[in-house]
Amino acid sequence: MIDHADPPAEGTAPAASPAGSAHPAWEGRFNGREDFRALVRQALVQAASQGWQRLVLCDASFADWPLGERAVAESLQAWSRTGRSFVMLARNYDAVVRDHARFVTWRRQWSHIIDCRACSFADPLELPSAILGGNWALRRLDPVRSAGVAGTDAAPRLTLREELDEWLRRSSPAFPSTTLGL
Numbered sequence: 001m002i003d004h005a006d007p008p009a010e011g012t013a014p015a016a017s018p019a020g021s022a023h024p025a026w027e028g029r030f031n032g033r034e035d036f037r038a039l040v041r042q043a044l045v046q047a048a049s050q051g052w053q054r055l056v057l058c059d060a061s062f063a064d065w066p067l068g069e070r071a072v073a074e075s076l077q078a079w080s081r082t083g084r085s086f087v088m089l090a091r092n093y094d095a096v097v098r099d100h101a102r103f104v105t106w107r108r109q110w111s112h113i114i115d116c117r118a119c120s121f122a123d124p125l126e127l128p129s130a131i132l133g134g135n136w137a138l139r140r141l142d143p144v145r146s147a148g149v150a151g152t153d154a155a156p157r158l159t160l161r162e163e164l165d166e167w168l169r170r171s172s173p174a175f176p177s178t179t180l181g182l
Helices: 033-050 070-079 094-099 101-109 154-169
Strands: 028-031 054-058 085-090 114-118 129-133 136-142 147-151
Touching (some): 033 070, 033 129, 054 154, 094 101
Antiparallel strands (some): 028 147
16 A cells, blocks of 8 residues: 555645656545645646546546546546547546536537546446556545545556456447447
8 A cells, every 4th residue: 555645634635746856746644625626637637747648437436536626627628639549437427427527518529539427338437447557656544535546656557457457348338439329
């Protein structure tokens, strides 16, 4: 487990690291919904500023992620370029469509670099709640309390990558960028 620094106090966002620093976002444990949401925001800022080629986001529903926020949409827009890859894995996308309109708009615009997958058979607590990108990973070990770890340590990142790859192998295409009507 990663524990390189003292965790931020509940409800206090971790301090952002400077753009281009060796450690994107936070290193160590986090606890609480607001800290988790702050880390998601920071990770996407770092993805854009450091030019991460691939982002993988995984969660059962993404209901409590800040995907609908203007700052997140701006970070994703800044990150988006040809040659980039964005993979999203969920049990279902109902909450994304319902609660994250800005993300849905961004997803429509950049559908050519986004692969949305679903594991509708998965138990919501079994599917990892995580971000993997660049040389950094975040994982909520307890999605109910939004407690987890984040950092650049290679072993936890490799374990998470292997677990996500297995879920992706068992997934199917989902969340189309456009819906055709009759």
